[in-house]
Amino acid sequence: MSLIFAVIALCLLAISHSTYAAGPPVVNLRTAANFTILAASGVSTVPASAITGNIGLSPAASTFLTGFSPVLDSTGTFSKSTQVTGKLFAASYTSPTPSILTTTVLDMQTAYTDASGRTLPNFLNLGTGEIGGRILTPGLYKWTSGVTVSSSTTFSGNSSDTWILQIAGTLTMASAKTVILTGGATPANIIWAVAGGVTIGTTSHFEGVILGKTGITLQTGVSMNGRALAQTLVALQKATVVAPS
Ligand SMILES: *[C@@H]1O[C@H](CO)[C@@H](O)[C@H](O)[C@H]1NC(C)=O
Ligand SMILES: *[C@@H]1O[C@H](CO)[C@@H](O)[C@H](O)[C@H]1NC(C)=O
Numbered sequence: 001m002s003l004i005f006a007v008i009a010l011c012l013l014a015i016s017h018s019t020y021a022a023g024p025p026v027v028n029l030r031t032a033a034n035f036t037i038l039a040a041s042g043v044s045t046v047p048a049s050a051i052t053g054n055i056g057l058s059p060a061a062s063t064f065l066t067g068f069s070p071v072l073d074s075t076g077t078f079s080k081s082t083q084v085t086g087k088l089f090a091a092s093y094t095s096p097t098p099s100i101l102t103t104t105v106l107d108m109q110t111a112y113t114d115a116s117g118r119t120l121p122n123f124l125n126l127g128t129g130e131i132g133g134r135i136l137t138p139g140l141y142k143w144t145s146g147v148t149v150s151s152s153t154t155f156s157g158n159s160s161d162t163w164i165l166q167i168a169g170t171l172t173m174a175s176a177k178t179v180i181l182t183g184g185a186t187p188a189n190i191i192w193a194v195a196g197g198v199t200i201g202t203t204s205h206f207e208g209v210i211l212g213k214t215g216i217t218l219q220t221g222v223s224m225n226g227r228a229l230a231q232t233l234v235a236l237q238k239a240t241v242v243a244p245s
Contacts (some may be wrong), residue, residue, distance in 0.1 A: 023138030023162030027115045027191045029209070030107035031100075032229055036086070036243040038108055042066065042233040045083060046220070049236040053243035058101035061092035067236075080201035098119035105176075108229045112211040115164050132177070142166040146196060149173040152180060155207065159184040163191065163208075170196035171210075175219070179207040187226040188244035200224070209244075 032038055036053030041060050045067035049144075057065055062072075062079065065088055070079035076094035078087040091098050122139035130141050132151035138161035146169025155163060171194045173179075181187070190208030192198070197214050200206050202223040210216055212230040218239035225242050228234050 006065070021138075021160035021162065022157060022165050023189070024118055024140045025099075026162060026189070026208075027111050027164065027211075029227075029229075031109050031226045032108040032111060033227075034105065036227055036230070036241055037234050037236075038104065038227075038229045039234045040105060040231050042232070044235045045239075046237040047083060049083045049238055050240045051084045051232045051236075052086070052241065053084075055084055055088045056101055056104055057089065058091040058098070058105050060090065062088075062090035063092075063100075065090055108211065109231065111194055111229075112213060112231070115191050115211055116166050116195070116213075118164055118166070121166070132174070136163065138163055140164050140166070144168050146170040146172065149177060149179070152178040154180040154182055155185045155190055157183045157185045159186050160189070161185060162189045165190075165192045167192065167194045167196070171198045173204050173206060175201035176203050177201065178205045181207055186244060190226070198228075198230075 017153050019200045034054060035056045036051055037043055038056045042064035043055055043057055047067055066195055068081040068083055070081050070088050072079045077097045078089050081088055083209050089097050089101055091101050118140055121142035123141045125143055126141060128144045129147045130150060131147060131153050135154045135156050138157040147167045187207040192208050192210045198216040200218050200222045202219045206224040207226055208229045215232040216228045216230045217235040220237040223240040227243055
């Protein structure tokens with residue numbers, strides 16, 4: 001009898017899993033998705049970093065884009081840098097850039113508020129804030145503390161599965177560690193909503209979209225597939241960042 005119930009339960013589980021992608025509804029980045037790096041007070045690089053995509057800075061002026069040796073376009077609306085495949089935009093550039101950036105920064109803040117405000121987490125204070133060595137399945141994760149990644153950690157799920165990680169403190173990843181994606185999991189669907197500062201240690205590899213309430217630092221030689229969207233500043237040290245398509 002109990003075997004029959006177990007079989008029925010397994011069938012129901014199989015049906016529900018084949019009908020819906022696992023994890024919370026997608027966080028809409030709106031126009032913030034046009035940027036690989038977005039910040040309010042500054043973006044700095046220790047050359048040479050390699051950024052695929054655009055950099056946006058607002059309300060700070062272009063003087064707070066440091067280390068990029070930006071070359072202003074003749075239109076005055078953006079600049080270019082040998083460290084960036086796309087364009088650099090700052091609030092001090094010629095119209096319409098300032099108003100576009102104002103909207104983009106608001107969109108970033110809205111996305112942070114959405115991601116950090118989701119309720120009913122599937123996992124609360126997993127590992128008491130240490131997620132190194134774990135395999136994270138799709139879902140809403142909430143920590144009322146900071147989170148550390150002291151050894152490599154894995155996100156396992158397919159290309160439509162989603163993760164939101166709500167972190168009330170800082171996010172700190174040790175040096176020379178890796179965030180691993182398996183099963184087709186994509187960095188665009190991994191949202192790190194972090195209230196405190198984010199620090200990714202030297203030569204580590206990171207995956208996902210960081211929505212930082214404060215600052216984000218990618219130390220020397222870090223590589224990252226995702227976006228660094230910060231409500232204060234982004235500091236790059238010979239870092240590589242590739243935006244998800
Ligand atoms: C991903 O897995 C879910 C079940 O967890 C399934 O419903 C969905 O069709 C899968 N998507 C892809 C692209 O494989
Ligand atoms: C930014 O992305 C939106 C779509 O979300 C698009 O409509 C808009 O044209 C983009 N803006 C710029 C400046 O590329």
